[in-house]
Amino acid sequence: MAEISFPLPDLGEGLIEATVLEWLVSPGDQVERNQPLVEVETTKSAVELPSPQAGKVVRIHGGPGDKINVGEPLIVFEVPDNTAGIVGTVPKEEAPKRRVRLSAVLDED
Amino acid sequence: MSNATLESGAAMAEGTARRGVEQLSMQQALNRALDEVLAANPKALVFGEDCGRLGGVFRITDGLQAKHGTGRVFDTPLAESGILGMSVGLAMAGFHPIPEVQFDGFAYPAVNQIVCQIARMNYRSRGTMPMPITLRVPSFGGIRAPEHHGESLEALFAHVPGLKVVSPSNPHEAYHLLKYAATRPDPVIFMEPKSRYWQKGEVDFDSPDPAGSPTGGSPTGAKVMRAGRHLTLVAWGAMVARCLQVAELAAEDGIDIEVLDLRWLKPIDEATLAASVRKTRRAVVVHEAPLTSGLGAEVAQLITQACFDTLKAPVERITGFDVPYPSGDLEDEYIPNIDRILFGIQRVLEYKRG
Amino acid sequence: MDTSPSPLNGNDAGHLSGPHAEPLTAEQLRELYSLMVAVRHLDTSAIAWQRQGLIPGYAPELGQEAAQVGSGYAVDTTRDFVFPTYREMGVARAMGVDMVAYMSTHKATWHGGLYNPIESRLAPIQAVVGGSVLHAVGWAHGQTLDQADGVAMTYFGDGASSQGDIHEAMNFAAVMKAPVVFFVQNNGWAISVPTERQVAGGSVAARAAGYGMPALRIDGNDVVAVAEATRRAFAHARAGNGPVLIEAMTYRRGPHSTSDDPGRYRSLNEERDDAGEDPLERFRKQLLADGIADDAFFAEALAAAKAEEDDIRAGIQALGSRPGTEMFDLVFQETTPALQAQAASWREESEHV
Numbered sequence: 001m002a003e004i005s006f007p008l009p010d011l012g013e014g015l016i017e018a019t020v021l022e023w024l025v026s027p028g029d030q031v032e033r034n035q036p037l038v039e040v041e042t043t044k045s046a047v048e049l050p051s052p053q054a055g056k057v058v059r060i061h062g063g064p065g066d067k068i069n070v071g072e073p074l075i076v077f078e079v080p081d082n083t084a085g086i087v088g089t090v091p092k093e094e095a096p097k098r099r100v101r102l103s104a105v106l107d108e109d
Numbered sequence: 110m111s112n113a114t115l116e117s118g119a120a121m122a123e124g125t126a127r128r129g130v131e132q133l134s135m136q137q138a139l140n141r142a143l144d145e146v147l148a149a150n151p152k153a154l155v156f157g158e159d160c161g162r163l164g165g166v167f168r169i170t171d172g173l174q175a176k177h178g179t180g181r182v183f184d185t186p187l188a189e190s191g192i193l194g195m196s197v198g199l200a201m202a203g204f205h206p207i208p209e210v211q212f213d214g215f216a217y218p219a220v221n222q223i224v225c226q227i228a229r230m231n232y233r234s235r236g237t238m239p240m241p242i243t244l245r246v247p248s249f250g251g252i253r254a255p256e257h258h259g260e261s262l263e264a265l266f267a268h269v270p271g272l273k274v275v276s277p278s279n280p281h282e283a284y285h286l287l288k289y290a291a292t293r294p295d296p297v298i299f300m301e302p303k304s305r306y307w308q309k310g311e312v313d314f315d316s317p318d319p320a321g322s323p324t325g326g327s328p329t330g331a332k333v334m335r336a337g338r339h340l341t342l343v344a345w346g347a348m349v350a351r352c353l354q355v356a357e358l359a360a361e362d363g364i365d366i367e368v369l370d371l372r373w374l375k376p377i378d379e380a381t382l383a384a385s386v387r388k389t390r391r392a393v394v395v396h397e398a399p400l401t402s403g404l405g406a407e408v409a410q411l412i413t414q415a416c417f418d419t420l421k422a423p424v425e426r427i428t429g430f431d432v433p434y435p436s437g438d439l440e441d442e443y444i445p446n447i448d449r450i451l452f453g454i455q456r457v458l459e460y461k462r463g
Numbered sequence: 464m465d466t467s468p469s470p471l472n473g474n475d476a477g478h479l480s481g482p483h484a485e486p487l488t489a490e491q492l493r494e495l496y497s498l499m500v501a502v503r504h505l506d507t508s509a510i511a512w513q514r515q516g517l518i519p520g521y522a523p524e525l526g527q528e529a530a531q532v533g534s535g536y537a538v539d540t541t542r543d544f545v546f547p548t549y550r551e552m553g554v555a556r557a558m559g560v561d562m563v564a565y566m567s568t569h570k571a572t573w574h575g576g577l578y579n580p581i582e583s584r585l586a587p588i589q590a591v592v593g594g595s596v597l598h599a600v601g602w603a604h605g606q607t608l609d610q611a612d613g614v615a616m617t618y619f620g621d622g623a624s625s626q627g628d629i630h631e632a633m634n635f636a637a638v639m640k641a642p643v644v645f646f647v648q649n650n651g652w653a654i655s656v657p658t659e660r661q662v663a664g665g666s667v668a669a670r671a672a673g674y675g676m677p678a679l680r681i682d683g684n685d686v687v688a689v690a691e692a693t694r695r696a697f698a699h700a701r702a703g704n705g706p707v708l709i710e711a712m713t714y715r716r717g718p719h720s721t722s723d724d725p726g727r728y729r730s731l732n733e734e735r736d737d738a739g740e741d742p743l744e745r746f747r748k749q750l751l752a753d754g755i756a757d758d759a760f761f762a763e764a765l766a767a768a769k770a771e772e773d774d775i776r777a778g779i780q781a782l783g784s785r786p787g788t789e790m791f792d793l794v795f796q797e798t799t800p801a802l803q804a805q806a807a808s809w810r811e812e813s814e815h816v
């Protein structure tokens with residue numbers, strides 16, 4: 001598993017920070033791309049930030065009322081190292097299972 | 110193939126500096142090989158559906174566009190016949206196209222260009238228009254994917270005069286075989302076992318075969334992956350790993366199995382094949398493709414021809430069935446499983462002449 | 464995105480002939496809405512099913528509900544026949560196909576789906592891009608030969624429009640005056656490749672002119688526009704005037720498939736700018752403004768969609784593997800000795816490994 005961290009994006013001209021109002025996801029949640037993650041307030045307005053990534057939330061930064069600077073970590077996702085191709089699944093490496101036993105009288109001629 | 114005098118593409122391209130060993134997945138090993146081929150040959154081009162910006166649906170071309178530019182690594186419109194037909198013209202113009210078709214089953218729309226054009230342009234032009242085209246095809250099944258994402262086309266391509274066919278079985282083989290294939294003057298169909306893209310293994314960058322097997326350190330020919338005395342399992346692609354598992358299980362029962370990775374499905378390395386079976390006197394061929402007119406028939410015949418006098422039993426074929434590759438739920442019932450291979454081995458072991 | 468019906472020379476909407484259908488009634492508009500909600504809810508649920516391990520993969524059609532429901536709604540399942548791709552869940556639902564049987568393809572139960580294509584008038588799910596477009600031409604030509612009045616509708620994408628088969632199909636249909644509706648969902652993307660780098664000239668509809676076929680380029684996010692354009696196209700084809708192409712301009716709001724990561728090739732800002740208004744929300748506002756439906760109706764529609772999804776999920780969960788013998792039994796109508804022998808050895812050696 002690898003972690004991928006997203007910083008607070010630049011929310012508009014000249015804004016350098018935002019205040020967390022409410023997190024809409026918690027660590028452990030599976031979120032989809034574009035799903036609202038957090039409501040933050042800037043000097044201009046309150047906005048919901050959509051998730052740039054589908055994945056499992058590992059950590060969130062800042063609780064309600066905390067200020068976060070643009071470019072500082074906001075949320076961390078867990079992504080598998082081996083992501084499947086565009087279709088299908090990554091096969092699991094399993095210990096070999098057998099039912100059949102071999103028997104032979106081998107004349108080593 | 111008579112390339113015994115050639116060193117591996119890797120050694121040639123990188124000079125003599127030793128580069129050592131790394132743990133890589135097959136996806137990473139293939140990516141590395143393409144990167145080096147692009148760096149070494151300014152005429153090499155990598156293209157196909159989603160190969161550029163996305164880096165391919167399996168990420169084999171990941172990062173290559175950023176590194177080598179959009180002129181050399183690019184997305185094409187969605188048309189396989191277009192991709193392969195264009196490759197012909199590029200080859201005529203002095204390039205070395207390394208196209209990708211996204212999945213095995215989507216090589217079919219390009220069969221006209223592959224079979225009627227790529228495979229015979231060298232012949233048609235009396236050797237003046239070689240077709241140095243390396244067609245990468247994510248191949249075989251095992252990933253519970255939709256229809257046409259699990260096919261084994263080796264027999265189809267091997268049957269066509271003018272095509273060479275190769276399939277790696279692990280990251281090390283993938284790296285060396287792709288570097289070699291992508292520097293050949295002839296068309297090579299490069300079949301990547303997609304179910305093994307993510308498994309890691311050691312890649313020794315310095316030599317395709319430092320241990321010195323019958324292939325003599327060359328990326329041509331077949332390769333003994335495990336030596337044994339009693340029976341030879343012949344396989345390629347994803348089935349090599351399964352056969353190695355089977356060999357371990359057979360050892361528990363006192364049966365010592367040799368596993369031969371055919372690697373090149375055309376041309377087939379008859380000498381190594383014969384040498385192995387002459388020693389073990391028994392052979393089982395394993396492939397995912399359907400039984401009838403599969404490559405197993407060719408292998409069995411080559412063995413029979415070379416080893417008839419000493420063979421203890423007819424060559425067994427353990428293969429997929431003569432059915433369209435099924436949906437995920439039935440996949441494990443289709444692909445040769447450990448028990449079916451063991452059954453085949455047992456039949457060979459207990460065979461009595463006369 | 465320019466989605467006004469394009470004034471294509473000589474082959475624009477004005478040249479469609481055939482009887483004009485009645486405008487959609489309030490009842491029909493509400494039905495369209497209910498279908499769109501059902502499809503939206505099932506589609507987003509299917510992504511969750513994949514995340515929960517219930518199905519191995521899924522190709523979402525988020526954002527294409529208007530294009531799919533509107534066109535599928537125009538089909539007359541007593542006589543027409545539809546050829547889908549792998550992303551036509553909304554069409555299937557609008558046509559009344561059994562949705563457990565449809566979704567079974569995504570559970571990896573059977574590639575083509577388990578529904579009966581003949582009875583449901585929907586060809587098996589097609590994984591080959593552009594694979595079934597020529598089939599529609601053949602089916603439609605069969606109608607001409609039989610002097611029947613069915614129309615074939617075939618779906619394909621902006622990406623598929625690059626395939627040679629698509630062009631062969633358009634030319635065949637036009638030469639033979641076959642009753643075909645080519646329904647293109649231009650959703651802006653073919654996996655990671657945007658339409659600009661896929662479709663030279665920018666419009667699939669414009670191709671039709673070269674084949675002497677009328678084309679409609681419509682706002683594919685307006686379900687009423689889609690339903691009406693499709694009905695007109697059907698009427699034109701049914702009246703013996705030959706094929707029609709509809710290019711529904713829409714947007715693939717989700718990933719290509721559940722294992723795709725669109726962040727590798729497009730930003731959230733681009734998505735927001737290019738996607739336009741959500742077709743479902745847009746239709747809801749329109750119905751509300753026109754006094755055709757109220758909040759109580761919308762709540763009811765959503766509740767029905769949820770109940771429907773519950774049933775479909777339960778059906779999918781309960782769906783076991785197909786018996787392995789089907790691998791052998793369904794290859795031919797007349798089996799072969801080799802297949803029978805292989806089936807026997809499979810039964811002995813590995814049935815339900």
Ligand SMILES: Cc1ncc(C[n+]2csc(CCOP(=O)(O)OP(=O)(O)O)c2C)c(N)n1
Pocket residue numbers: 158187189211215218550590591592593619620621622623624650652653654715719
């Ligand atoms: C012949 C063929 N080539 C490649 C693929 C892999 N593939 C599946 S969907 C797709 C993109 C299709 O794009 P489009 O036609 O626009 O349809 P959309 O996915 O947007 O619905 C590709 C390349 C395929 N299924 N069939």
Ligand SMILES: [Mg+2]
Pocket residue numbers: 620621622648649650651652653654
């Ligand atoms: Mg598309």
